[in-house]
Amino acid sequence: MNVPRPERWLGVAPLLLFAVVVFGLPAAMMVFGAFTTPATAPGGVRLTAANLTASLHGPYLTALIGSVKLSAVSALIACAAGLPLAQVIVTSRFRALREAALAGAGVLANVAGVPLAFAFVATLGNAGVLTRHLDLLRHGWSLYGFWGLTLVYQYFLIPLMVLTLTPALEGLRRQWREAAHNNGANAFRYWVHVALPILAPSLLGGYVLLFGTAFSAYATAAAMVGSSVPLVTMQIADALSGNVLVGDGNIALALSVDMVLVAGLVMAVHLPLQRRSARWLG
């Protein structure tokens, strides 16, 4: 194609410019703020590691651990529930049902946040329909805690897991199962020795993705439990909206850097695993 030289890459320029300004500027400010003292500090703006240290101590550390715990447990449960559900969907004999279920998963995995929180508040909150009819409060039920949040998170984590696992499950060839069966393996041994090892990269990649999703979630928890469950996103939000001491803005940025590190780690594990499972099941 006879295109003059600069025109060969000109189409990419707007995207790169956008990324430098809209992604680069906030990222640079975040890192800069995380490692310097605030302008209002006695000595002016100086390099410091104090923000980062503070973000790993006291209430901030509690919040960080709270987030990690919630994400790890929620993702694990969603994995355990998502695998059988995905298998049942993929092997369903009714095409319409299968497609409807996958379309539903596509929607539910994207519709987290505020509407979800209120649907559950209306169902299992203190004045919720099920809570009143089953008299759950007397049995010590509370939606506004760690386990309540875990339950609600499943609503978008399980569909996400189903979407992640579907290609892998569809790639499991019927012949593999038959071959295993011919060699005398029962269903259990087929799953343990054939299917699960092939699915392992997808499962692990899915777990990590779910962990990352739960870790960065904020809206659901904010709309539902307020701050009764310590989470790192809540701490940042509090610091940003000035609910705590002045000068905590830079600690909020340090906490954001912590979050980026965790999310970066998640992606560093997830993306190669995704590629690996694509190779096997291509």
Next chain:
Amino acid sequence: MARLSGARYGRAAVWLAAGAYFLVPLACAVAFSVEDPRKGVDFEAYTGMFGADGFTGSLVLTVKVGAATVALVLVLLLPALITVRLTAPRLRTLVELVCLLPLVVPAMALVAGISAVLRWGPDHFAGTPLFDAFVGLQNPDFPGVLVLAYTLMALPLAYRTLDAGLAAIDLRVLVEAARACRASWPRTLVHVVLPNLRGALLNTAFLTLALVFGEYTVAAILGYQPFAVWIVVISGSQAQMSVAASMIGLLVTWVLLLVLAATGRARRTKETS
């Protein structure tokens, strides 16, 4: 046969459990929103919503920001992806990296960085045109800063959808054929490339709209009041209406997806037949 029927019961149990978990909260939420202690059933929460304080404003804001975000996503991504496939394959890795980078920055971290920029900018550029730009970006009637943030957040999904769409067509042949027929570049793009990408474009637009429609974190922290934030704001005083609004929000997303899926399928079957 005993084992077979056992497996069948297992499947039924999984379907039932999933159905219960995913449908019961929706049913209960609808029941909650129409409940009335005196009359039994009352649709006040739904009918009253349209006149409620801030409803129209928040909806208009959401639609405006959503439309602008979809437009910006497409304007940025389409030329870049087409260029990468046609003339600059070596930039492919860079473009992919740029589009996937937002995945490592959670919305909360992004908004922390953005608000730091918004605090820092006006102090350093007072008196210059950049100062006006910073003010303009935060215009409460049309917060450009939200459009920029949402575009960034939509990049990973939009990239995957559009790239898959481009991979499915033979772009090079299409473009060369159109150019050989003396079509200009804009004409080639509008009349040849885009019609072949309809499905991918619709999917990208829908996913982006769904993201904007449900987004809460960035808007709430920056102090704007689109639909999702409005629901939370009224939840304190009007619990029933907030649940009703949540249901409408879910319904809108569902309907949009179903319509898109249906039109996409109808078109595919028409084209192949």
